[in-house]
Amino acid sequence: MDCLDFVISRSEGIVSIDNQPLVINTSSVPANVAIVVYDCSSGAGSIEYNDRLRILEPFIDLTPYASFINAWLTAAAAITGMPVTLAQAKTVKLGLVDGIFNSKRQLPISYAGRTWDATDQSMLGMQAAIAAWDIAQSITNGDNQFSNNVNAISLQTPRTADVSASAISPTTDTIDSICLAPVDGQHDANWYWGSAGPGVTGVYGGDVTQQPNVSMSKSQINAPLQIVGPPIDWPPLNSTVTVSLAMSDMRTLIATIQQRRTTLQNTRLAKINAINAMGTIAAVIAYDVTTGWPF
Secondary structure: OOOOOEEEEOOOOEEEEOOEEEEOOOOOOOOOEEEEEEEOOOOEEEEEEOOOOOOOEEEOOOHHHHHHHHHHHHHHHOOOOOOOOHHHHHHHHHHHHHHHHHHHHOOOEEEOOEEEOOOHHHHHHHHHHHHHHHHHHHHHHHHHHHHHHHHHHHOOOOOOOOOOOOOOOOOOOOEEEEEEEEOOOOOOEEEEEEEOOOOOOOEEOOOOOOOOOEEEEHHHHHOOOOOOOOOEEEOOOOOOOOEEEOHHHHHHHHHHHHHHHHHHHHHHHHHHHHHHOOOOHHHHHHOOOOOOOOO
């Protein structure tokens, strides 16, 4: 991803991209704005105002400053003796595309009747909240599934003393269910095997007069555990009070943000391809990268 760092100084009439300042008409910048700084590594910028304490205020949307980037390119192309090259002009314009992409993918998003912070930091927090539970639950599910599978395997060999020649064949019959049955009033138990074999309904281990009291089907033994997960408390944008989101809603919120980012990425790639195909600096400067975005 290309990177674009710039500074706009309204009072000095200077726009600096990377380490190259140039004199630019900055009169269209609001009069109460002293300096605009954009840092591509963070995907965000800061504004210093001159009518209040000089505390930097953040901004994300890069679109209002695109005209100053184009003005800088125009001035750079007019430098006598060492004008901007086509490759350099493309690098600047591609950085502007990526800056707008970074801005738009982090704009707030609406879901479930509320507005949510969709910045990279917020996304990481949402994903971490789900991942912490998913990892723990995956370990638990794996342990449970392993235990179930071991039980199922160990039960697929009935004791020969309990199974007659006309009863179930553990190698040819289909086992439909396994039932836990008491034996002669004792506190221990044996297993009942239900068979789908022709004319055979099953056999009890131990005392066949006792009826099974706990059953588990073959599908239940082998089926993966389906657990939705607990709700997650998360604050809507500009709120100090959290709301309880069902785990499924939190997953959907993250998926919605990711889907928007994917759509924006497709637009970004299309603009990158268009700029890379250009053969003149004038075409690069004239190309409007602010239009055609889906959001």
